[in-house]
Amino acid sequence: MKKALGTLALLLAATALVSGCDKVKQNVGSGKAEIKDTAYPEKVLWGDTHLHTSNSVDAFGFGTRLGPEEALRFARGEEVTATTGSKAKLARPLDFLVISDHAEGIGSTKALYDAPRMMITDPQLLRWYDMMHASPEESVKAMGEMLAVRASGKPNPAMSDKEAAAKRTTKLWNEHLNTVERYDEPGKFTAFMGFEYTLMQTGNNLHRNVIFRDGKDKVAKVEPLDPADAKWPEHLWDYMDAYEKNTGGKVLAIPHNGNVSNGLMWMMTEPGGGPMSAEYARRRAAREPIVEVTQIKGDSEAHPFMSPNDEFAGYGTSGWDQANLLGNIKTKPEDLPGSYAREALKRGLLIEQRTGVNPYAFGMIGSTDSHTSLSTTEENNFFGKHTGVEPSAKRATAGFVPGVNSGRMNWQSLASGYAAVWATSNTRHAIFDAMMRKEVYATTGSRMTVRVFGGWDFKTEDLKADWVKAGYARGVPMGGNMKAGGKGPPSFIVSALKDPLDGNLDRVQVIKGWVDKNGVAQEKVFDVVWSDMDGKRKLVGGKVPAVGDTIDLATASYQNTIGAPELSTVWSDPEFDPGQRAFYYVRVLMIPTPTWMAYDMVKYKLALPPEVPLRQQERAYTSAIWYTPA
Amino acid sequence: MTFKDNARRLLKEPLVHFLIAGAMVFLVLSGRPPDLGERRIVVNEAVAGALAQRFYDSFRRLPSQDELDGLIRDYVTDQVYYREALRLGLDQGDEVVVRRMRRKMESLAVAGAEAAEPDDSVLQAIIDKDPARYTEDPRTTFDQIYLGGDSPQTRAEADAKLKQLRGGKAVGGVPAPLPARLEGASASEMSGTFGDEFTLALRNLPVGQWHGPVASGLGLHLVKVDARAAPSKPSLANVRQRVENDWRAAAIAKSQAENYARILKGYDVVIELNK
Numbered sequence: 001m002k003k004a005l006g007t008l009a010l011l012l013a014a015t016a017l018v019s020g021c022d023k024v025k026q027n028v029g030s031g032k033a034e035i036k037d038t039a040y041p042e043k044v045l046w047g048d049t050h051l052h053t054s055n056s057v058d059a060f061g062f063g064t065r066l067g068p069e070e071a072l073r074f075a076r077g078e079e080v081t082a083t084t085g086s087k088a089k090l091a092r093p094l095d096f097l098v099i100s101d102h103a104e105g106i107g108s109t110k111a112l113y114d115a116p117r118m119m120i121t122d123p124q125l126l127r128w129y130d131m132m133h134a135s136p137e138e139s140v141k142a143m144g145e146m147l148a149v150r151a152s153g154k155p156n157p158a159m160s161d162k163e164a165a166a167k168r169t170t171k172l173w174n175e176h177l178n179t180v181e182r183y184d185e186p187g188k189f190t191a192f193m194g195f196e197y198t199l200m201q202t203g204n205n206l207h208r209n210v211i212f213r214d215g216k217d218k219v220a221k222v223e224p225l226d227p228a229d230a231k232w233p234e235h236l237w238d239y240m241d242a243y244e245k246n247t248g249g250k251v252l253a254i255p256h257n258g259n260v261s262n263g264l265m266w267m268m269t270e271p272g273g274g275p276m277s278a279e280y281a282r283r284r285a286a287r288e289p290i291v292e293v294t295q296i297k298g299d300s301e302a303h304p305f306m307s308p309n310d311e312f313a314g315y316g317t318s319g320w321d322q323a324n325l326l327g328n329i330k331t332k333p334e335d336l337p338g339s340y341a342r343e344a345l346k347r348g349l350l351i352e353q354r355t356g357v358n359p360y361a362f363g364m365i366g367s368t369d370s371h372t373s374l375s376t377t378e379e380n381n382f383f384g385k386h387t388g389v390e391p392s393a394k395r396a397t398a399g400f401v402p403g404v405n406s407g408r409m410n411w412q413s414l415a416s417g418y419a420a421v422w423a424t425s426n427t428r429h430a431i432f433d434a435m436m437r438k439e440v441y442a443t444t445g446s447r448m449t450v451r452v453f454g455g456w457d458f459k460t461e462d463l464k465a466d467w468v469k470a471g472y473a474r475g476v477p478m479g480g481n482m483k484a485g486g487k488g489p490p491s492f493i494v495s496a497l498k499d500p501l502d503g504n505l506d507r508v509q510v511i512k513g514w515v516d517k518n519g520v521a522q523e524k525v526f527d528v529v530w531s532d533m534d535g536k537r538k539l540v541g542g543k544v545p546a547v548g549d550t551i552d553l554a555t556a557s558y559q560n561t562i563g564a565p566e567l568s569t570v571w572s573d574p575e576f577d578p579g580q581r582a583f584y585y586v587r588v589l590m591i592p593t594p595t596w597m598a599y600d601m602v603k604y605k606l607a608l609p610p611e612v613p614l615r616q617q618e619r620a621y622t623s624a625i626w627y628t629p630a
Numbered sequence: 631m632t633f634k635d636n637a638r639r640l641l642k643e644p645l646v647h648f649l650i651a652g653a654m655v656f657l658v659l660s661g662r663p664p665d666l667g668e669r670r671i672v673v674n675e676a677v678a679g680a681l682a683q684r685f686y687d688s689f690r691r692l693p694s695q696d697e698l699d700g701l702i703r704d705y706v707t708d709q710v711y712y713r714e715a716l717r718l719g720l721d722q723g724d725e726v727v728v729r730r731m732r733r734k735m736e737s738l739a740v741a742g743a744e745a746a747e748p749d750d751s752v753l754q755a756i757i758d759k760d761p762a763r764y765t766e767d768p769r770t771t772f773d774q775i776y777l778g779g780d781s782p783q784t785r786a787e788a789d790a791k792l793k794q795l796r797g798g799k800a801v802g803g804v805p806a807p808l809p810a811r812l813e814g815a816s817a818s819e820m821s822g823t824f825g826d827e828f829t830l831a832l833r834n835l836p837v838g839q840w841h842g843p844v845a846s847g848l849g850l851h852l853v854k855v856d857a858r859a860a861p862s863k864p865s866l867a868n869v870r871q872r873v874e875n876d877w878r879a880a881a882i883a884k885s886q887a888e889n890y891a892r893i894l895k896g897y898d899v900v901i902e903l904n905k
Contacts, residue, residue, distance in 0.1 A: 033868075042809055043823075069879070077818070092822050114733065117726055133726050163690060182875055447822075451807040463805035497806045500825035500847025504779075565779045565849045568805040 047096035050367035061143030063387035066373035103224030203326030263338030281359035319412035363438025363623030366417020377445025438479025456486025489576035504563030531564035
């Protein structure tokens with residue numbers, strides 16, 4: 001035996017040599033072009049901060065065989081072959097991409113799939129293994145079973161071999177960083193390093209995407225963090241603190257899908273109970289500057305329950321407001337306020353009033369959360385949430401996870417969204433810094449351009465000259481804080497331009513939230529500029545008439561004969577009270593256009609049940625501008 | 631290339647690592663590795679070492695004597711069944727086994743391509759073969775004034791404003807979050823902001839004078855092109871990253887295809903189907 005152990009030492013030495021080979025590989029990221037930043041952001045950049053590839057446990061289980069390299073090629077505009085065999089290409093490339101594979105069990109489904117069958121002794125694992133190898137449909141079912149086991153809180157111990165997982169993670173992460181580095185091309189296309197921290201409490205979604213500002217030299221010093229038994233995000237913030245301290249790099253986190261958190265995403269209290277402290281609020285605000293408010297799994301901007309007077313509040317909430325992410329706990333009405341961003345912005349003001357710190361002064365972006373390696377949001381070129389629902393005649397009426405009764409239908413998926421970033425160059429540092437200062441906005445996929453500036457002396461005449469320069473010189477852009485002490489009400493330059501390949505604009509709204517003198521948070525939606533406002537759409541009883549509808553369902557098409565290509569105005573708050581803290585953000589609505597289901601209906605000649613929505617108004621949500629009394 | 635360079639390059643090859651590790655095991659240990667074909671199952675120090683190693687990988691400690699005995703018992707059982715199953719041909723027609731073997735063969739073929747680093751001459755040849763793919767977009771520098779959506783009224787306005795511009799007067803447009811001037815914009819940048827029709831229209835506009843109205847996905851514009859840089863010949867230094875990515879993807883696909891073709895040569899594939 002002694003001799004055997006000596007042999008072992010030798011073998012370990014040999015193993016060390018083998019694993020060392022990755023480190024020898026040269027840093028392919030070196031020699032990148034130096035890009036000059038502009039004085040202020042001149043061009044909006046489009047990207048997706050939330051994309052899964054075959055390295056994600058569930059994405060692989062759902063069937064995707066495309067890895068990070070294909071994901072990057074696709075995002076930068078190249079044609080790839082989707083897992084289900086069809087050719088896939090974006091109408092326009094993206095400017096940046098964050099591949100955010102789940103840290104938990106990264107690569108483990110693929111490892112199970114690749115494992116020698118005879119080494120799998122656990123009957124449950126063997127069953128999943130055989131299902132994954134049997135057919136794509138069976139694979140989706142296997143994934144559904146894996147998620148159900150996860151929701152039960154009793155994971156299969158054979159699946160959680162920590163040591164094997166750690167080894168796998170190290171190898172995969174290193175390969176992944178090499179790939180990302182190879183595709184990051186400053187000035188042309190930015191590839192970020194990141195991962196998803198899939199924090200979950202018995203199925204309640206507390207997920208965060210983590211994005212690094214740095215290259216492999218720094219990021220390789222850490223590995224993606226598995227939430228394991230963590231219940232709250234402080235575990236992640238500790239990891240982020242340590243990363244910055246040890247490497248001198250920078251990292252941020254983006255919470256997403258408050259809509260399926262059952263009220264836990266934006267609580268008034270601290271995790272342990274009791275009112276939120278200033279210290280906790282400060283930490284959250286610093287670590288989580290922006291939030292993903294719209295994606296395939298629904299929209300988390302606003303809900304009619306809290307915003308009964310907002311006729312546009314129910315977008316993308318259907319199906320997602322009934323239960324938490326895994327569908328194992330029903331959502332109660334009192335859970336809703338903690339699940340939607342507008343309410344969170346209001347809660348932020350209340351907490352700030354009490355503690356002096358606003359934990360929820362976040363900016364807003366959209367992203368896809370696609371699990372196909374394909375970042376798509378175009379309604380007529382939508383590859384779905386996962387490979388089981390890539391384009392097919394069946395998908396519009398399939399369950400959200402086909403073959404698994406999740407209570408959600410696939411038609412409740414939105415072809416949404418993208419992150420729009422006002423950065424000073426297309427580089428990691430400039431995009432990251434714009435996210436930190438929240439000069440970003442969300443869209444449901446349409447690429448409309450939106451600018452907002454808040455100040456004390458903006459006049460309509462400003463629009464006749466270089467108003468962008470004036471905006472930066474005399475005010476703050478979206479995501480900023482207005483300095484108190486200006487005279488009169490705050491005024492806002494708001495300018496929105498349609499996507500050159502998409503529908504006209506219906507209207508631009510300012511959504512104001514404030515704390516009234518009784519200490520109660522309030523909200524109001526102001527229509528500030530809309531198409532044909534001096535003509536056919538004059539106010540009726542103080543209300544803007546609907547823009548109309550040009551959709552032809554027989555051909556899934558629409559006409560840009562209604563709405564306007566651009567809408568600009570200078571608006572000042574008629575109800576301003578200098579003693580009340582407030583926020584203002586802009587919502588832009590497009591004219592009605594067909595949903596992806598309407599395109600499927602024409603393409604596959606389907607008869608769809610009446611509950612499937614065929615028309616929608618796509619939209620943009622900007623980050624807010626905040627006002628704090630002196 | 632010096633001997634040292636060669637040696638360094640060689641040391642990066644995973645296959646070499648594998649061979650070195652294998653050779654070390656073989657050299658140090660007496661005896662020979664077990665042969666799958668024969669009806670003799672040998673548990674020697676190499677086997678026990680490998681079992682202990684696997685245990686160590688999972689638990690970060692060495693197995694106890696009892697545990698090692700258990701691992702060996704399990705190994706023997708595995709081998710008995712495995713060899714007997716092969717003898718009985720149970721692997722035949724098992725789709726899972728077939729696919730698993732195929733994947734192993736495929737991944738063997740690509741390992742080299744993934745780690746290899748191409749020479750400059752190889753990359754240059756790729757550029758020379760398809761220079762258009764790596765050619766920088768033509769760059770256009772222009773001023774534009776946005777007039778709003780396309781309508782007879784806007785078109786009339788455009789004509790009047792164009793006259794003023796050509797007469798040297800400044801003219802304002804409709805406020806919109808659009809840059810008034812783009813410096814060295816690529817075709818894809820222009821199409822992203824204005825749509826393809828606008829990019830195409832600008833290709834033929836004479837330089838140095840205001841023209842219009844030019845239609846875009848946003849409406850109508852007056853445009854003055856100041857400069858148009860012809861597509862530059864791609865230099866390896868500028869496009870290395872993209873070429874190398876393409877080379878690697880192609881090398882993996884090629885080595886897989888070649889490997890398959892090579893093996894296929896050893897087989898007669900006979901398709902006996904009635905027409």
